[in-house]
Amino acid sequence: MPATFGARILYILQMYGMSYLSGAGTTLIIALISTAVGCLIGFAVGIVQTIPINKTDPLLKRGFLRVVRALLTAYVELFRGTPMMIQAVFIYYGSAQLFNLYMDMWTAALVIVSINTGAYMAETVRGGILSIDAGQTEGAKAIGMTHLQTMLYVILPQALRNIMPQIGNNLIINIKDTCVLSVIGTVELFFTHKTVAGALYTYFESATVTMVIYLIMTLACSIILRKIEKRMDGPDNFDLATTDTLAHTSGMARYAESNDDPQEARR
Amino acid sequence: MSAPILQVNHLSKAFGTNIVLRDIDFEVRPGDVTSIIGASGSGKSTLLRCINLLETPTHGEIIFHDNNVASGHVNAAKYRSKVGMVFQSFNLFSNLSVLDNCIIGQTKVLKKNKEDAKKSALSYLTKVGMAPYINAKPRQLSGGQKQRVAIARALAMEPELLLFDEPTSALDPEMVGEVLEVMRKLAAEGMTMLVVTHEMAFARDISNHVVFMANGVICEQGTPKDIFENPKELKTKEFLSRFMER
Numbered sequence: 001m002p003a004t005f006g007a008r009i010l011y012i013l014q015m016y017g018m019s020y021l022s023g024a025g026t027t028l029i030i031a032l033i034s035t036a037v038g039c040l041i042g043f044a045v046g047i048v049q050t051i052p053i054n055k056t057d058p059l060l061k062r063g064f065l066r067v068v069r070a071l072l073t074a075y076v077e078l079f080r081g082t083p084m085m086i087q088a089v090f091i092y093y094g095s096a097q098l099f100n101l102y103m104d105m106w107t108a109a110l111v112i113v114s115i116n117t118g119a120y121m122a123e124t125v126r127g128g129i130l131s132i133d134a135g136q137t138e139g140a141k142a143i144g145m146t147h148l149q150t151m152l153y154v155i156l157p158q159a160l161r162n163i164m165p166q167i168g169n170n171l172i173i174n175i176k177d178t179c180v181l182s183v184i185g186t187v188e189l190f191f192t193h194k195t196v197a198g199a200l201y202t203y204f205e206s207a208t209v210t211m212v213i214y215l216i217m218t219l220a221c222s223i224i225l226r227k228i229e230k231r232m233d234g235p236d237n238f239d240l241a242t243t244d245t246l247a248h249t250s251g252m253a254r255y256a257e258s259n260d261d262p263q264e265a266r267r
Numbered sequence: 268m269s270a271p272i273l274q275v276n277h278l279s280k281a282f283g284t285n286i287v288l289r290d291i292d293f294e295v296r297p298g299d300v301t302s303i304i305g306a307s308g309s310g311k312s313t314l315l316r317c318i319n320l321l322e323t324p325t326h327g328e329i330i331f332h333d334n335n336v337a338s339g340h341v342n343a344a345k346y347r348s349k350v351g352m353v354f355q356s357f358n359l360f361s362n363l364s365v366l367d368n369c370i371i372g373q374t375k376v377l378k379k380n381k382e383d384a385k386k387s388a389l390s391y392l393t394k395v396g397m398a399p400y401i402n403a404k405p406r407q408l409s410g411g412q413k414q415r416v417a418i419a420r421a422l423a424m425e426p427e428l429l430l431f432d433e434p435t436s437a438l439d440p441e442m443v444g445e446v447l448e449v450m451r452k453l454a455a456e457g458m459t460m461l462v463v464t465h466e467m468a469f470a471r472d473i474s475n476h477v478v479f480m481a482n483g484v485i486c487e488q489g490t491p492k493d494i495f496e497n498p499k500e501l502k503t504k505e506f507l508s509r510f511m512e513r
Contacts, residue, residue: 139358144348
């Protein structure tokens with residue numbers, strides 16, 4: 001074992017570099033897929049939770065909606081209110097013992113992180129939907145859209161933009177929190193760290209390497225998410241669909257022709 | 268005289284114990300341009316929102332082509348696709364471009380194909396003078412421009428009746444004209460319109476029927492000539508004189 005800290009880090013990288021990379025890959029894949037699936041669950045739950053119930057609806061429909069909503073609320077509260085670590089153990093061993101369902105490492109990891117993220121996203125999506133001006137819903141209703149159409153084409157695209165920062169939060173949290181899956185034997189980055197540290201008695205060095213890898217992954221995600229948000233906002237300028245130059249004179253204060261000179265734009 | 272498109276019978280609306288509309292009766296025939304005037308808080312907007320089922324009436328009937336749409340047994344979405352609405356605050360879809368605002372209802376609600384929808388959207392946007400702006404997002408438009416797009420969006424659904432809820436009240440004075448001009452054009456083309464407005468000149472010159480509301484009831488209704496030149500009720504006289512002084 002080399003004598004200096006730097007040399008020891010190089011040594012474990014040489015020995016176990018590939019293990020760290022594959023652990024990091026597993027972490028990233030679980031985090032990305034689970035966040036995406038969690039978002040879908042969150043959107044589905046969010047849509048159901050915001051379906052308006054009218055007094056004039058048939059009793060059956062109202063009763064059914066109420067029951068579904070109670071179940072969804074229970075789901076959200078259960079998975080927000082307990083640690084993911086214990087959920088992992090509960091689901092992994094519970095499904096084997098009660099239902100004879102032996103999940104492999106990947107399935108178990110994806111299922112657990114997805115439904116956990118879904119519980120948080122459900123509330124985030126509900127918040128996102130509430131943040132959209134009621135006028136948007138009225139505008140959609142007034143042209144004859146159903147609740148589902150209103151949600152899909154008008155409200156959710158805007159809500160999605162508003163909750164992008166929170167989705168980014170969830171993704172980053174998931175990258176870090178997959179480490180609790182080591183309790184059910186998922187070979188992700190934290191599991192790799194424990195293995196390496198235990199084999200060589202290099203806790204500090206291995207933790208340093210692991211920290212750096214986590215940080216690289218989360219920073220990369222932050223940057224990419226910012227880019228995506230920018231793209232969602234679309235360009236600040238737009239092109240007039242005409243060759244008629246007279247159109248430029250009517251209220252085009254925000255339209256600057258092919259340059260970014262604010263003086264030009266104001267004219 | 269042709270059969271009415273819309274008949275409102277004994278309509279009432281209460282928010283809790285606050286009664287906003289009381290026993291409203293009137294009808295709209297094809298080609299009618301009806302203006303609803305009255306002071307703020309007199310229930311004009313609530314009436315219009317009840318007609319479009321954005322509010323559920325407490326009592327009474329709204330008969331649209333022999334169907335009582337206020338009964339609760341009518342598909343509200345389907346009914347609304349035939350009755351357009353233009354809002355005071357425009358309510359354009361902020362996530363969509365001007366063109367897509369006018370296309371989406373046609374493709375998703377009327378199930379038209381994309382080509383036809385685009386063609387008809389362009390023709391209505393041309394009519395309101397907004398064709399050059401099809402690529403713009405609502406946030407990039409002025410108030411008057413937004414309202415003209417909103418009118419095009421409503422027209423693209425080819426409604427039998429178009430409701431306007433104070434369409435110029437949120438606009439700067441210099442933008443009111445461009446929106447009224449579009450509405451004037453529609454009226455001249457025979458569009459059936461029901462307009463809640465504070466624009467007395469519009470009510471007097473463009474509409475053929477004027478409804479004056481006060482405190483949740485229809486105080487007086489008749490031709491613009493009846494209402495503006497020969498009002499019978501004291502409240503109507505007072506209201507109009509306040510407006511004419513300005």
